[in-house]
Amino acid sequence: MNFMCVTRLKAASFAFLFLISMRLIGCSPSHSIRFPPAVEVSNLQERPSLRILAKGHNRRIGVGAINSILKYSDYSRKLIADEFDFLVSDYHMKWKWIHPHRDLWNFDISDDLVKFAQSHSQQVKGHALLWHRSLPDYVKSSPISWNEVREHVETLMIRYRSQLSANGDKTLFAWDVLNEAIGDVDENGKVALRETIFKRLLGANYVDRVFALARVTDPDALLIYNDFGMELPGPKSEFALAWLKELKLRKVPIDVIGFQMHIPLWKKGALEKFEANLKRYSDLGFQVTLSEIDVALFSSEKEFRSMSEEEVNQRLEQQKKVYAGLMRICLRNSKCIGLSPWGLNDSDSWIRRTFGKSYEAPLLFDERLRKKPAYWGLHEALESP
Numbered sequence: 001m002n003f004m005c006v007t008r009l010k011a012a013s014f015a016f017l018f019l020i021s022m023r024l025i026g027c028s029p030s031h032s033i034r035f036p037p038a039v040e041v042s043n044l045q046e047r048p049s050l051r052i053l054a055k056g057h058n059r060r061i062g063v064g065a066i067n068s069i070l071k072y073s074d075y076s077r078k079l080i081a082d083e084f085d086f087l088v089s090d091y092h093m094k095w096k097w098i099h100p101h102r103d104l105w106n107f108d109i110s111d112d113l114v115k116f117a118q119s120h121s122q123q124v125k126g127h128a129l130l131w132h133r134s135l136p137d138y139v140k141s142s143p144i145s146w147n148e149v150r151e152h153v154e155t156l157m158i159r160y161r162s163q164l165s166a167n168g169d170k171t172l173f174a175w176d177v178l179n180e181a182i183g184d185v186d187e188n189g190k191v192a193l194r195e196t197i198f199k200r201l202l203g204a205n206y207v208d209r210v211f212a213l214a215r216v217t218d219p220d221a222l223l224i225y226n227d228f229g230m231e232l233p234g235p236k237s238e239f240a241l242a243w244l245k246e247l248k249l250r251k252v253p254i255d256v257i258g259f260q261m262h263i264p265l266w267k268k269g270a271l272e273k274f275e276a277n278l279k280r281y282s283d284l285g286f287q288v289t290l291s292e293i294d295v296a297l298f299s300s301e302k303e304f305r306s307m308s309e310e311e312v313n314q315r316l317e318q319q320k321k322v323y324a325g326l327m328r329i330c331l332r333n334s335k336c337i338g339l340s341p342w343g344l345n346d347s348d349s350w351i352r353r354t355f356g357k358s359y360e361a362p363l364l365f366d367e368r369l370r371k372k373p374a375y376w377g378l379h380e381a382l383e384s385p
């Protein structure tokens with residue numbers, strides 16, 4: 001055995017002994033979240049994809065928070081094309097990116113997304129025409145006029161309204177016309193419309209005007225009001241229900257209510273409460289969608305670090321039950337058009353990026369693009385509702 005081999009053998013045995021001793025004294029390397037091995041490739045082909053199963057139920061399964069599609073790996077793009085029938089841009093259809101200056105538009109990345117969808121017989125949900133975040137400085141700092149809002153909305157919708165996918169479907173089938181216009185619950189438990197720049201400068205009926213504009217601009221698109229924190233009964237949901245009922249009486253053309261679903265690891269009772277709450281909106285005549293699902297596993301990093309691998313796997317199984325429960329709720333409600341997680345895999349998750357929760361695993365696929373129990377939760381719910 002030559003010198004190099006002996007050295008390597010010594011190094012390997014030292015490393016092995018080091019790890020064993022570390023383990024024995026209880027300071028094992030901080031565990032990352034481990035998932036059961038991916039489903040054997042052999043039976044991958046036998047299992048229908050989520051989009052195929054969903055189509056059988058006349059539902060859509062999309063994936064949100066898609067960034068520049070051309071920068072995804074080939075395998076990521078294969079998963080996106082195989083498993084989902086609609087895509088939602090994370091950031092590149094938002095005002096700050098797509099219309100950064102009055103006379104400048106950045107369509108490249110959203111055009112790439114639309115082309116990708118078209119070539120895979122998928123659709124795109126536009127997100128979002130009006131949102132009080134991700135606004136460019138010229139909108140935030142100078143009085144924005146209705147004409148400027150109208151130009152923004154019309155330019156975006158007109159660009160894509162005639163686009164068709166390979167299967168003949170209208171590619172831009174829906175738009176989040178207005179996002180998060182309801183304010184947060186205040187210290188007295190009160191809720192009101194959010195004091196956004198649009199409300200301040202255009203008046204509270206900006207809501208009526210922007211949906212009316214969207215309807216005439218693209219009469220064939222589903223028009224969505226999208227928001228968070230109204231999934232379960234409570235002050236925000238009560239306010240939203242009353243406000244949307246009033247808008248419907250005023251014949252404001254809102255077709256769909258988007259429940260973002262940025263939720264913790266719901267227990268069984270919460271799913272029942274959500275289903276009953278969702279029905280209150282669909283009973284008003286709205287279609288509904290679960291638009292930005294992520295199901296957080298942990299309440300803190302401390303909790304994550306305190307858990308054994310077995311306990312983490314139990315959380316992943318609970319997460320599977322939540323995703324399966326949400327799918328079955330959507331299948332039972334005839335007004336539910338479908339659902340979409342907010343991100344393809346855990347490394348992409350908004351929860352990780354925005355809240356620095358690098359330990360979180362809220363989505364369907366793990367960092368190595370393996371299907372997690374959550375994916376199989378949707379799959380099983382679609383195979384046996």
Ligand code: XIL
Pocket residue numbers: 065090091134179260292350
């Ligand atoms: C987030 C994106 O994921 C981020 O990349 C971006 O910087 C900010 O917006 N509700 C929404 C989404 O409607 O548009 C937000 O997405 C997450 C909360």
